[in-house]
Amino acid sequence: MDKMHLPAGTVDIVRVTIPPEQSLPDVSNDDLLLNLPKLSSSQLCDFCFSIPFKYIGFQRNFQREEFELRLGHNKERPFTQLLENKDRCFFCQKLLLLFRDWVAEQCGDLPFSKLGRITVQIIPHWLPTVQKDAGGHPQGRLLRLGAEFMLWGYDGDDGEHHSPNFVFQRYNKPSLSVSDFCEGSRTEEWLAEKVNAYAGRARPLLADMQIFSKWKDRCRSQHGATCEAGVVAERLERIRLIDVERRCIVEDSQDRDYVALSYVWGTAKMLKLQEGNLKHFQKPDALLSGELPATIADAIEVTRGAGERYLWVDSLCIIQDDEADKRYFIPRMDSVYACAVFTIIALAAEAADTGLPGVRPGSGSRVEEPFTVRTHALIASLDPIRMRSWDNYMGESPWDRRSWTFQENIFSRRKLVFTAEQIYWECQQGSWCEEGIWEVSGSPRVYRRAFGPASFQLPRPEEENWIHHYPNLYKNCVESYTLRKLTYASDAMNAFAGILRTLQRTWVSKFFWGLPVSYFSSALQWKTGRTFNIPIRETPVGYEDERGTLHSLPIPSWTWAAWETGISMANFSALGMASELVFHRMSSSGQLIEILESDEQPVQADENTHRPAWKSGNNAEMIASDLPRPVLNHPARLTFLFFWSSSMTLPIIWFTGYWKDLRPVLGTVEEPLRFSWMQLPNPPAAIANTGEDLGPAEMICSERREFVVIGRDMHTHVGGCADMLMLVLLERREHVVYRRGLVSIAEEDWVSTGPSWNPYVLG
Structure with missing residues (x-):
């Protein structure tokens, strides 16, 4: 030294x-x-x-x-x-x-x-x-x-x-605090005279709730219609709310202002609204803090601190043992969150009994300690230490991994976010926090979007070509949603229902089991990662038919919602995948109804175009006489797709790769086909008994599996071949087949296998 x-x-x-x-x-x-x-x-x-x-x-x-x-x-x-x-x-x-x-x-x-x-x-x-x-x-x-x-x-x-x-x-000098901001009577003058834009300030361990009201009022007065409108949502005819002054449940129209809570139930013992306690909970002081999970009790105090009177919480505003009540509210989560003044997001809470940090004594732990290096005043940020991106403030959290919270975040026009050590405000025009002087209107605006890019925002009619943004919005939502986790497989459709409802209303596109009818052929060609043995959800879910009748049905294997994995969707554009087959669904009355796609779909193969060699018929209509009686009477018939297409059984040879990973190859050793897996099949049971003595490129076993064409792949090129078809690997159960894999194959190679033209019922 x-x-x-x-x-x-x-x-x-x-x-x-x-x-x-x-x-x-x-x-x-x-x-x-x-x-x-x-x-x-x-x-x-x-x-x-x-x-x-x-x-x-x-x-x-x-x-x-x-x-x-x-x-x-x-x-x-x-x-x-x-x-x-x-x-x-x-x-x-x-x-x-x-x-x-x-x-x-x-x-x-x-x-x-x-x-x-x-x-x-x-x-x-x-x-x-x-x-x-x-x-x-x-x-x-x-x-x-x-x-x-x-x-x-x-x-x-x-x-x-x-x-x-x-x-x-x-760190700002002179030293300023959250209380200075809350108590300043001349906010704008105070900002102009005493602060450095975006510098740090001291926040109390116990939150000064005046700042919530300050942020809300500042947003409403300065951001105008941009934040007030948020997502265009239909107001509900009725809604239940918690009156935070009288501490009871009230039922009313949705004309009054309220705050919503987005949180994780976790393993907490929940106090739930049920048919048997509804009248009791409507009495004043029925909802005492000592009986409520800590996160809900704290949300009541935050609502009061922000100057609002009503709070919406799912467990206490939806009758949990009333199927009709749940069927009304659950698909309308877009309206519930979009019409709230703001949403409290319990980002750091692992369960409903965790509480909101900063609301009750002892819930915050990091004491801010400004320091000076040479002559420069600094302070360590209270942002979550493990961050995904430098320009956001959200760390790893149970809330961000939960499927239900995805749509709650998208539809909330304003958010009050509780992390482990500080509280943030985020709206369409501002991102503010306790620890920093970000409420600056006279300077160029620095904006941190915590919950992902603007790709999840609904396009506005005044935007150029606004209608063409919807396919990519749907694609982005599905891909992000499927990365999250569900506690109950039966919620796979429910937790996405608000998004589909909003898209159906604004995009003017109907959906069938989560897939847009306008781009149905392309949407069928969703892909998974290169993973074997992906779990499939087989728990029945609620499905409401066109008559309003509720059915308990399995999720069909052909929709992304049935699989517990991240999904990659097709690009829905003018260069997207072609619609070359005619798909039908069955109505509740037993009629086959064609799934009509939009005119924007490219390469419509009809009788006036060249018929590809893989087709024995063009746009073959499916009629009831094509179907066996067990299918017409099948209890899950409302989940089926009906169509004619080209099909064949093909050999799959299982090899070990260079790193002794499994490689399923289509075709024979002498003549392999040109292909690319988009969803890997599950290995056969024989592979489990082969041991670990195999070397690279060694064949383990072979099998023959049934495949059917579901469309043309306009994106994948294999072995120099640009003409590719998309095939579904099938598992047959009597008259119904189920998706168990997806592969893109060279059209020329497929034709060479000698496929036949057959009717299919895909469940």
Whole structure:
């Protein structure tokens, strides 16, 4: 170690040279960090001295290249260097203490030495303004500084790689707090005179609920129709609400203002509205806080604090043992959330009894400690430490993995979001938080969208070609929704019903078991990841026919909702997949009804066009006489697709790949077909008994399976062949077949197999 000789009044710089792979002592983390000396903010190692702290904050005109140049290329260093500097460098010591607290929370008393190799990287977090200049560049940028700890050898109990990222932001001087903002009588003048835009401020551990009302009123007064309208939804004829003043259930029309709650039930013991207790819950003081799950009790206090009187909560506003009541409200979740003044989102709550952090004493834990490095005031951000993206504020949470909350988020026009350590407001025009001065209207706007891109927003009629945005909106929603988890398989359609209802009303497209009729052939060709043994949902679900009669039916295998996996949809565009077959469904009266697609579908193969060689008939109509009587009387006939198509049994040869992974190949060893799997079939039972002695490219077994064409694949090219057909791999149960895989195959190869033209009932 040596000390650089600098002129008087400059910063002390400690230089340390440490081998990158120096081992860590196998002692507790607290023991390693005992008796740390109190250091001056000017005591920095040469690495931390090179960090240009003065640039942190909002910059109207700033070249990011300048900051990158000042930071230099030496952004990463071994963790052992921080430990060596803990008694000499103020900022290294600060990082170590933050990391120690994170390890204690995530890994318990596991010492640093058990975390594998650790490196630390300094990363700039750039948040550009929404407004652009004439050249298309942001009118300003907010710079925050990240310190990312990379744990290269530790995956944790959840099997995920851990890389905590601590973010530092500029702290406003003079020191200001949430209470200063809430109590300011001249908000605009106060902002203009005393604050640095987007700088940090102190938030209390116990939330000052005045800020909820401030945010709500500010949005309503400044954002006008943009936030007031939100998603265009039909108001319900009736709705139940919790009166937070009288603490009881009231029934009324939806003309009055109310707040909605979006949360996770989890394993909590729920107090539910039922037919037997409805009259009791309508009496004043029937809903006492001591009997309510903590999250609901806290939501009542937040509603009152925001100056609202009514709250909607699913467990207490829908009669849980009344099928007719559930059938009315569950498909109308779009209206429930879109018509709320704002939605309380319990992002950090793992269950309904967790509560909302910041509402009750002891629910917040991280005390903010502003500090100064040299002359620059900073504060560690309270954003969730493990973040998916630098420009949002949402970390990993049970709420974000739950299927039901997907549509609740999409339809909410304003959101009050409770994370573990602070509360956020998000609307169409603003994203504000307790810890930072983001309520700035006179500066270019920095906007953090926590819950995904604008691709989930409904297009507005005033937008150019607005109707053409709907297919991609549907595609984006399905793909995101299917990545989430359901507690009950029977909710697979219910939790998406509000989205379908809104799309059906605004897109003017009907849906059949979750697939848009306008693009039915393309929608049938959804794909899965390259995974075997994907679970299928076989639990019956409620299905309402055209007469309004409710049936209990299995989800058909041909719709994405039946499969517990992430789904990739086709591109619904002018270059999308062709409609070359005629599909029918069955009405409740037993009639076969053609599923009519829109005129926008390309390549309509009819009698006036060239008939492809794989067709023995063009657009063959399905009639009742084509069907055996057991199908016409089948209890699940309302889930069936009826169509004529080209079919064949093909050999599947199972090989081991280079990494001993399974490879199903279509065709024979001598003459394999040109194909690409879009949904892998399940391996045959014989493969389970082969052992692990097989080498790469070794054949395990072969089988023959039935396939049927469901359309033309306009996107996949295999082996130089652009003419591809999409086939469904079938499992036959008497007169009905079920989807068990999907493959794209060269049309020429398919024709060479000698397929035949047959009627099919796909369930």
